Amino acid sequence: EAAVTQSPRNKVAVTGGKVTLSCNQTNNHNNMYWYRQDTGHGLRLIHYSYGAGSTEKGDIPDGYKASRPSQENFSLILELATPSQTSVYFCASGDASRGDTEVFFGKGTRLTVV
Amino acid sequence: GDSVTQTEGLVTLTEGLPVMLNCTYQTIYSNPFLFWYVHYLNESPRLLLKSSTDNKRTEHQGFHATLHKSSSSFHLQKSSAQLSDSALYYCALIASSSFSKLVFGQGTSLSVVP
Numbered sequence: 001e002a003a004v005t006q007s008p009r010n011k012v013a014v015t016g017g018k019v020t021l022s023c024n025q026t027n028n029h030n031n032m033y034w035y036r037q038d039t040g041h042g043l044r045l046i047h048y049s050y051g052a053g054s055t056e057k058g059d060i061p062d063g064y065k066a067s068r069p070s071q072e073n074f075s076l077i078l079e080l081a082t083p084s085q086t087s088v089y090f091c092a093s094g095d096a097s098r099g100d101t102e103v104f105f106g107k108g109t110r111l112t113v114v
Numbered sequence: 115g116d117s118v119t120q121t122e123g124l125v126t127l128t129e130g131l132p133v134m135l136n137c138t139y140q141t142i143y144s145n146p147f148l149f150w151y152v153h154y155l156n157e158s159p160r161l162l163l164k165s166s167t168d169n170k171r172t173e174h175q176g177f178h179a180t181l182h183k184s185s186s187s188f189h190l191q192k193s194s195a196q197l198s199d200s201a202l203y204y205c206a207l208i209a210s211s212s213f214s215k216l217v218f219g220q221g222t223s224l225s226v227v228p
Contacts, residue, residue: 035218048214056215090158096214099166100164104158105159105160106158
């Protein structure tokens with residue numbers, strides 16, 4: 001069964017601090033994604049990757065960096081966290097070989113920046 | 115860029131009434147792939163329906179949708195709402211030949227009441 005694991009599941013960070021959200025997938029998928037979920041905005045794409053070593057900007061990349069060191073791992077980095085980045089973050093993975101492929105999500109990380 | 119619009123943020127329905135959630139999209143790509151994902155509370159979002167074929171109805175778990183490229187729409191319907199249908203529903207789009215960038219709409223929260 002497709003598996004995407006996010007860590008941590010909950011995080012409280014201080015303003016100006018560095019936060020790293022981690023994601024691991026065992027699906028051998030090329031594509032990985034980071035989204036944030038906010039009421040009224042839905043799932044907004046922050047960064048995505050189509051393979052190890054690649055990262056692409058999504059629709060709201062400002063204030064975020066991403067790293068894809070391997071096929072399995074995709075991290076989201078907040079170098080200087082701000083309260084506006086308080087949100088629920090979802091990682092997902094998908095097969096790049098066809099457009100109608102299903103994307104599988106992790107359970108989400110609730111980040112609070114105080 | 116590519117975008118998805120869901121006009122209703124919250125839909126409240128009485129059990130047994132029909133469901134229709136609206137989804138329209140914008141893309142310059144002539145062969146987009148459209149999806150509906152469902153997000154139940156305390157779970158991960160998961161795929162409900164998908165389509166890339168113009169004017170062909172697709173069905174799953176009592177829900178159905180038809181991609182209409184002429185109107186750039188992919189509305190989700192169900193003949194009779196059940197209490198268990200209460201969830202957040204997302205329309206999503208892949209509109210590139212690389213099959214990589216997956217973009218979601220704002221989401222529609224469906225609440226089915228007795």
